[in-house]
Amino acid sequence: MARQARSEGDRHSVAPDDRAQPEKGLPAAVVARLTIYLRALNSFLADGVDRVSSDALAEASGVSSSTLRKDLSQLGSYGTRGVGYEVENLLQHLSAALGLTRDWRVAIVGAGNLGRALARYGGFGTRGFDVVALLDTDPQIIGNEIGWLRVTDAANLEAVFERTRANMAVLALPASVAQSVCDRVVAAGVRSILSFAPTILQVPPGVTLRKVDMATELQILAYHAQRGESGGESGQPSAAAAHTQAHDDAARHRGPSA
Amino acid sequence: MARQARSEGDRHSVAPDDRAQPEKGLPAAVVARLTIYLRALNSFLADGVDRVSSDALAEASGVSSSTLRKDLSQLGSYGTRGVGYEVENLLQHLSAALGLTRDWRVAIVGAGNLGRALARYGGFGTRGFDVVALLDTDPQIIGNEIGWLRVTDAANLEAVFERTRANMAVLALPASVAQSVCDRVVAAGVRSILSFAPTILQVPPGVTLRKVDMATELQILAYHAQRGESGGESGQPSAAAAHTQAHDDAARHRGPSA
DNA sequence: TAGATTGTTAATCGATTAACAATC
DNA sequence: TAGATTGTTAATCGATTAACAATC
Numbered sequence: 143m144a145r146q147a148r149s150e151g152d153r154h155s156v157a158p159d160d161r162a163q164p165e166k167g168l169p170a171a172v173v174a175r176l177t178i179y180l181r182a183l184n185s186f187l188a189d190g191v192d193r194v195s196s197d198a199l200a201e202a203s204g205v206s207s208s209t210l211r212k213d214l215s216q217l218g219s220y221g222t223r224g225v226g227y228e229v230e231n232l233l234q235h236l237s238a239a240l241g242l243t244r245d246w247r248v249a250i251v252g253a254g255n256l257g258r259a260l261a262r263y264g265g266f267g268t269r270g271f272d273v274v275a276l277l278d279t280d281p282q283i284i285g286n287e288i289g290w291l292r293v294t295d296a297a298n299l300e301a302v303f304e305r306t307r308a309n310m311a312v313l314a315l316p317a318s319v320a321q322s323v324c325d326r327v328v329a330a331g332v333r334s335i336l337s338f339a340p341t342i343l344q345v346p347p348g349v350t351l352r353k354v355d356m357a358t359e360l361q362i363l364a365y366h367a368q369r370g371e372s373g374g375e376s377g378q379p380s381a382a383a384a385h386t387q388a389h390d391d392a393a394r395h396r397g398p399s400a
Numbered sequence: 401m402a403r404q405a406r407s408e409g410d411r412h413s414v415a416p417d418d419r420a421q422p423e424k425g426l427p428a429a430v431v432a433r434l435t436i437y438l439r440a441l442n443s444f445l446a447d448g449v450d451r452v453s454s455d456a457l458a459e460a461s462g463v464s465s466s467t468l469r470k471d472l473s474q475l476g477s478y479g480t481r482g483v484g485y486e487v488e489n490l491l492q493h494l495s496a497a498l499g500l501t502r503d504w505r506v507a508i509v510g511a512g513n514l515g516r517a518l519a520r521y522g523g524f525g526t527r528g529f530d531v532v533a534l535l536d537t538d539p540q541i542i543g544n545e546i547g548w549l550r551v552t553d554a555a556n557l558e559a560v561f562e563r564t565r566a567n568m569a570v571l572a573l574p575a576s577v578a579q580s581v582c583d584r585v586v587a588a589g590v591r592s593i594l595s596f597a598p599t600i601l602q603v604p605p606g607v608t609l610r611k612v613d614m615a616t617e618l619q620i621l622a623y624h625a626q627r628g629e630s631g632g633e634s635g636q637p638s639a640a641a642a643h644t645q646a647h648d649d650a651a652r653h654r655g656p657s658a
Numbered sequence: 659t660a661g662a663t664t665g666t667t668a669a670t671c672g673a674t675t676a677a678c679a680a681t682c
Numbered sequence: 683t684a685g686a687t688t689g690t691t692a693a694t695c696g697a698t699t700a701a702c703a704a705t706c
Binding site: 167168173174176177178180181182185202203204239240241242244246248254255256258259260262263270271309310312333334335336340341342344348350352354356357358359360361362363364365366367368369370 | 426431439498512521616618621627
Binding site for chain 4: 483485
């Protein structure tokens with residue numbers, strides 16, 4: 143007999159709507175773009191450029207200069223009219239706004255193919271993120287050395303998180319165990335989670351979960367590819383699919399009142 | 401003189417709205433959510449559930465039922481008032497809308513740690529995506545067998561893409577070579593690219609590029625973590641950071657005229 | 659100064675939500 | 683029928699764009 147799916151009440155709808163409203167916070171779309179600007183600025187810095195206009199930075203970032211200036215103006219007034227922005231200075235302010243001036247301690251849970259690849263990916267893109275632990279349940283894998291780390295037993299997850307004072311977790315797990323491990327990670331006090339597990343996860347309010355998933359990305363590509371085809375390869379531009387940097391901007395976060 | 405609005409005589413009231421418009425396409429945010437619904441529906445299906453209400457599906461997907469119904473109604477009228485949606489039926493329609501009823505041939509360029517992990521990740525999340533090639537430039541790696549595949553020489557990229565008729569590419573490359581390889585992939589005729597390279601890439605109109613990047617994700621987490629802290633761990637809910645599934649919805653695509 | 663470019667405003671555009679009539 | 687739930691409309695909310703006054 144097929145069960146009827148029920149709405150299961152609310153797992154976390156309590157939402158005291160406390161109204162204190164201390165600070166609004168940046169819109170999610172803006173935060174996502176700040177990371178792009180950061181990368182573009184680093185690239186300018188590496189090229190020895192020490193000053194950029196909003197036009198140049200916007201072009202390098204793939205956004206309009208209007209959007210760029212609006213975004214930056216939400217952080218403060220870090221440019222000079224008639225001149226532009228100092229690369230190094232703006233980099234500082236962006237880093238500060240994103241919370242990158244401190245170190246974050248990341249534990250990777252799951253040392254399969256993907257977990258190991260992530261652990262070995264030393265640079266971690268930008269400095270500021272230290273991988274402090276790599277956990278797995280497989281006895282064949284526990285104890286192995288990957289990069290700088292030794293794989294520890296996920297059975298001791300709580301102890302490992304406490305010892306390493308990990309405050310971010312990356313989940314590189316099969317879908318089947320992702321939710322239960324996620325729950326343990328949350329119970330261990332972690333409030334920032336990045337999941338590569340191909341499944342929807344539920345977390346309580348106050349925990350930020352982001353999700354990266356190749357299947358999803360390919361599905362979205364498929365949608366656009368399908369659309370781009372109908373017009374034929376005849377060069378008809380109006381039939382062409384969308385293009386250009388489609389980062390994961392505008393990630394939606396529901397506020398604590400949701 | 402502005403023409404007076406005419407009452408238009410109600411000749412044919414329910415204007416079929418068959419505007420010239422070659423088809424507007426779904427908003428990016430909607431497409432992203434469709435992939436989530438797809439996953440949630442598959443999970444219901446696996447649980448033997450064969451009918452869901454918008455409420456139940458919305459909850460499982462982490463969206464409001466209003467949004468869910470609005471999204472689905474853009475595809476057509478696939479529910480039954482008073483009853484709900486048939487899981488299998490809706491799954492069909494979503495798959496069709498996303499272009500998942502055909503097979504896509506994916507070439508992975510870069511067989512380093514990440515590329516190998518992606519190649520081995522056989523299931524590829526959902527069926528419909530066949531990995532047809534895995535390329536690298538490293539002589540130490542070329543010829544190795546990874547999963548079902550043998551690593552081929554990226555020097556022959558064009559030939560390999562033609563032979564395998566790859567129509568999607570996954571870039572798992574260092575930033576330094578990403579743009580030039582990307583250009584070659586585009587020149588080879590691929591119009592759908594998923595990049596894991598930690599750099600901003602430029603592609604011409606008509607090519608859809610999506611980007612996945614751990615550094616970016618961690619930076620966004622850092623922003624929220626930083627915010628969530630000021631209130632202290634004292635359980636003050638209004639100080640809590642955002643929470644819940646933050647998929648990469650709402651990816652921005654600029655139109656071909658940009 | 660004259661030229662350049664920011665920061666900001668107002669207008670536009672798009673997406674989400676609430677509510678309810680349609681209808682199974 | 684009475685109850686349930688969709689599909690859709692109108693209202694709200696938020697984000698992007700264009701334009702320009704401020705100002706270096």
